[in-house]
Amino acid sequence: xxxxxxxxxxxxxxxxxxxxxxxxxxxxxxxxxxxxxxxxxxxxxxxxxxxxxxxxxxxxxxxxxxxxxxxxxxxxxxxxxxxxxxxxxxxxxxxxxxxxxxxxxxxxxxxxxxxxxxxxxxxxxxxxxxxxxxxxxxxxxxxxxxxxxxxxxxxxxxxxxxxxxxxxxxxxxxxxxxxxxxxxxxxxx
Amino acid sequence: xxxxxxxxxxxxxxxxxxxxxxxxxxxxxxxxxxxxxxxxxxxxxxxxxxxxxxxxxxxxxxxxxxxxxxxxxxxxxxxxxxxxxxxxxxxxxxxxxxxxxxxxxxxxxxxxxxxxxxxxxxxxxxxxxxxxxxxxxxxxxxxxxxxxxxxxxxxxxxxxxxxxxxxxxxxxxxxxxxxxxxxxxxxxxxxxxxxxxxxxxxxxxxxxxxxxxxxxxxxxxxxxxxxxxxxxxxxxxxxxxxxxxxxxxxxxxxxxxxxxxxxxxxxxxxxxxxxxxxxxxxxxxxxxxxxxxxxxxxxxxxxxxxxxxxxxxxxxxxxxxxxxxxxxxxxxxxxxxxxxxxxxxxxxxxxxxxxxxxxxxxxxxxxxxxxxxxxxxxxxxxxxxxxxxxxxxxxxxxxxxxxxxxxxxxxxxxxxxxxxxxxxxxxxxxxxxxxxxxxxxxxxxxxxxxxxxxxxxxxxxxxxxxxxxxxxxxxxxxxxxxxxxxxxxxxxxxxxxxxxxxxxxxxxxxxxxxxxxxxxxxxxxxxxxxxxxxxxxxxxxxxxxxxxxxxxxxxxxxxxxxxxxxxxxxxxxxxxxxxxxxxxxxxxxxxxxxxxxxxxxxxxxxxxxxxxxxxxxxxxxxxxxxxx
Numbered sequence: 050x051x052x053x054x055x056x057x058x059x060x061x062x063x064x065x066x067x068x069x070x071x072x073x074x075x076x077x078x079x080x081x082x083x084x085x086x087x088x089x090x091x092x093x094x095x096x097x098x099x100x101x102x103x104x105x106x107x108x109x110x111x112x113x114x115x116x117x118x119x120x121x122x123x124x125x126x127x128x129x130x131x132x133x134x135x136x137x138x139x140x141x142x143x144x145x146x147x148x149x150x151x152x153x154x155x156x157x158x159x160x161x162x163x164x165x166x167x168x169x170x171x172x173x174x175x176x177x178x179x180x181x182x183x184x185x186x187x188x189x190x191x192x193x194x195x196x197x198x199x200x201x202x203x204x205x206x207x208x209x210x211x212x213x214x215x216x217x218x219x220x221x222x223x224x225x226x227x228x229x230x231x232x233x234x235x236x237x238x
Numbered sequence: 239x240x241x242x243x244x245x246x247x248x249x250x251x252x253x254x255x256x257x258x259x260x261x262x263x264x265x266x267x268x269x270x271x272x273x274x275x276x277x278x279x280x281x282x283x284x285x286x287x288x289x290x291x292x293x294x295x296x297x298x299x300x301x302x303x304x305x306x307x308x309x310x311x312x313x314x315x316x317x318x319x320x321x322x323x324x325x326x327x328x329x330x331x332x333x334x335x336x337x338x339x340x341x342x343x344x345x346x347x348x349x350x351x352x353x354x355x356x357x358x359x360x361x362x363x364x365x366x367x368x369x370x371x372x373x374x375x376x377x378x379x380x381x382x383x384x385x386x387x388x389x390x391x392x393x394x395x396x397x398x399x400x401x402x403x404x405x406x407x408x409x410x411x412x413x414x415x416x417x418x419x420x421x422x423x424x425x426x427x428x429x430x431x432x433x434x435x436x437x438x439x440x441x442x443x444x445x446x447x448x449x450x451x452x453x454x455x456x457x458x459x460x461x462x463x464x465x466x467x468x469x470x471x472x473x474x475x476x477x478x479x480x481x482x483x484x485x486x487x488x489x490x491x492x493x494x495x496x497x498x499x500x501x502x503x504x505x506x507x508x509x510x511x512x513x514x515x516x517x518x519x520x521x522x523x524x525x526x527x528x529x530x531x532x533x534x535x536x537x538x539x540x541x542x543x544x545x546x547x548x549x550x551x552x553x554x555x556x557x558x559x560x561x562x563x564x565x566x567x568x569x570x571x572x573x574x575x576x577x578x579x580x581x582x583x584x585x586x587x588x589x590x591x592x593x594x595x596x597x598x599x600x601x602x603x604x605x606x607x608x609x610x611x612x613x614x615x616x617x618x619x620x621x622x623x624x625x626x627x628x629x630x631x632x633x634x635x636x637x638x639x640x641x642x643x644x645x646x647x648x649x650x651x652x653x654x655x656x657x658x659x660x661x662x663x664x665x666x667x668x669x670x671x672x673x674x675x676x677x678x679x680x681x682x683x684x685x686x687x688x689x690x691x692x693x694x695x696x697x698x699x700x701x702x703x704x705x706x707x708x709x710x711x712x713x714x715x716x717x718x719x720x721x722x723x724x725x726x727x728x729x730x731x732x733x734x735x736x737x738x739x740x741x742x743x744x745x746x747x748x749x750x751x752x753x754x755x756x757x758x759x760x761x762x763x764x765x766x767x768x769x770x771x772x773x774x775x776x777x778x779x780x781x782x783x784x785x786x787x788x789x790x791x792x793x794x795x796x797x798x799x800x801x802x803x804x805x806x807x808x809x810x811x812x813x814x815x816x817x818x819x820x821x822x823x824x825x826x827x828x829x830x831x832x833x834x835x836x837x838x839x840x841x842x843x844x845x846x847x848x849x850x851x852x853x854x855x856x857x858x859x860x861x862x863x864x865x866x
Contacts, residue, residue: 051824051827052827052829053274053823053824053828053829054267054828054829054830054831055268056823059823060816063816087334087335087798087801088337088795088797088801089330089331089801089802092795092798092799092801092802093795096794099345100787100791102345102346102349103349103787106349106350106353110356110357113357114356117361180361180364182363187760188673188677188757188763189762190762191759
């Protein structure tokens with residue numbers, strides 16, 4: 050084939066430019082550490098990358114959610130655990146009091162001790178977290194438990210219940226709800 | 239004797255001209271579009287003397303323009319195609335970068351937005367988490383408007399490109415017309431084509447081909463007629479028809495291409511190929527689609543979040559309000575409309591929305607809707623167009639007021655303005671409705687072991703949603719609602735009252751009761767915030783088959799695939815163009831070695847001819863000497 054002089058240069062320059070543009074592309078990949086810099090480089094890959102990026106972000110958010118849930122549940126666990134200990138001690142005292150050798154004085158001392166235990170139980174039931182929210186008040190934010198009026202006696206079961214009457218369901222459910230919310234994080238992806 | 243001299247003279251003259259042509263070739267070796275010229279020698283007819291025919295020298299019969307019609311046509315076609323894909327790629331890559339950048343793309347902002355909702359769900363009573371959510375919402379709305387501004391900028395760039403292409407086309411077509419005039423005059427005078435003028439004209443036509451697809455027909459007088467679009471004449475002989483770029487009838491931000499002599503006839507849609515055709519097809523095929531898709535994503539984010547926020551209770555224990563607002567569908571009337579009808583439109587069903595614009599036509603009796611992108615008729619339209627019973631077209635409710643005339647047309651762009659107008663209207667973070675509207679309660683006096691589920695709002699629009707409801711069991715299998723009626727109880731059945739749904743499980747005793755009450759004071763409730771965060775994944779688009787994330791991915795994918803395909807086509811057409819150029823150059827291009835050889839050849843012939851003259855002189859001197 051006849052070759053024009055201009056063609057000789059044209060072909061060389063074209064091939065050089067092509068190599069240069071490929072070199073630029075490779076250098077860009079090297080510099081960014083990304084194979085796909087525009088979605089058009091790999092459309093299917095780019096869509097997948099977007100999905101994965103969202104999953105990554107979401108998982109990080111779920112991890113964050115779990116940390117918050119974890120600290121709340123720890124506080125609740127600790128509080129409930131302490132309350133059980135109090136109930137144990139109260140039970141011990143009841144057994145201890147069921148003894149004819151007790152004098153009025155020693156019974157009085159037991160009563161003082163009992164009152165203290167009940168007071169601590171009430172304060173556990175009205176525990177607040179570091180944001181000042183009552184952890185057993187369900188959706189509401191008011192002290193859920195207080196002494197009732199019945200019989201003037203402190204710490205009776207019914208009295209305790211009255212303050213928290215409408216909240217109990219909420220309190221139980223709140224825990225469940227939070228569990229479900231953060232649990233979702235774990236389940237979904 | 240005289241023959242020797244005149245033969246030598248003819249050779250001198252011819253070779254001199256050949257040398258001139260060779261030097262012309264050498265001079266233009268680098269000139270774009272130059273076709274090499276070749277000198278054709280032919281022997282002059284001999285003279286008969288005494289039965290013998292003696293040659294009478296040489297003449298130049300032709301200075302031929304080395305030219306191949308086929309490869310020129312091929313080069314034009316390849317140039318048109320490569321120009322088209324080049325401009326499509328240039329524009330598409332901008333859109334591609336804007337939409338999907340890992341830091342600036344829409345995806346990253348949507349991700350942060352939904353994450354901030356989960357943060358609110360973690361601490362529903364925290365005003366700082368709520369404030370952060372509002373900030374993220376604001377950032378998202380800024381991003382929507384940024385992306386749509388970028389889309390608008392690409393649109394503006396296309397308008398500029400159309401304008402400058404029109405100027406350039408006019409320039410080239412008047413050049414071609416001028417050359418046509420010169421050529422037809424010179425063909426009348428000398429009967430032959432002018433090689434360099436032809437080259438100039440071919441170059442102009444090639445440049446024109448790069449801008450837009452043209453067809454050419456050659457006339458007997460050597461001039462070429464040029465047509466664009468569906469056969470509209472751009473150049474006829476020595477006359478050029480000017481094009482003009484005018485504001486588009488249905489969209490003033492766009493330019494339409496018309497013939498300057500007949501501005502009412504819009505050529506825009508008939509133009510194809512070349513940089514102009516490429517920019518226009520990019521606008522039609524992907525830019526409009528991307529803008530509408532973007533709008534659809536904005537609409538679905540706004541409507542799903544607003545709807546869910548309206549279903550809950552805020553920190554003031556009031557029903558939630560809208561968080562986002564955006565523009566209603568854009569409606570344009572055709573300038574040719576003669577009726578008095580005005581249309582109004584609103585989006586009524588996000589799941590039926592698509593990325594197509596709607597053209598409504600009134601034929602004198604009925605309305606028809608067409609997709610502007612595909613041109614096909616839209617079926618499945620319901621309603622009569624009145625205020626109480628609007629037309630519902632692809633999820634858009636359209637109401638007609640006034641009376642239309644036959645032939646009237648309206649253009650509805652359902653989501654074109656949605657992304658640019660997407661804004662946050664909520665300012666008070668306490669107004670974010672993180673709490674569900676109602677809660678269920680178990681009476682403490684219950685003695686059975688039945689438990690009630692959370693109340694779930696299934697119909698937020700129910701007028702009695704917040705009214706207190708009590709469910710009292712008469713016995714283990716029957717209950718009353720608010721003290722009346724008698725309903726059969728089956729453990730685990732869903733009970734729906736006033737838009738609330740609860741489920742009671744287990745065996746209740748007679749006298750047990752459960753309540754549904756307004757969820758006042760519930761600063762710790764995050765159920766509605768969780769539901770809002772979950773809207774990210776709920777399939778709210780395309781008839782319930784696509785989530786918002788899917789829609790973003792599909793938009794990015796659509797633009798990426800388009801960009802990739804025009805890129806590949808561009809490279810292929812560039813290679814084809816290079817091949818065609820090579821092919822043309824192999825016929826028309828100047829080879830300097832060849833020209834150097836010609837120089838030597840013609841110079842030697844010239845020297846020999848001079849020697850022949852000298853010989854003639856010697857002969858003459860010999861003759862004169864004989865008589866001295």
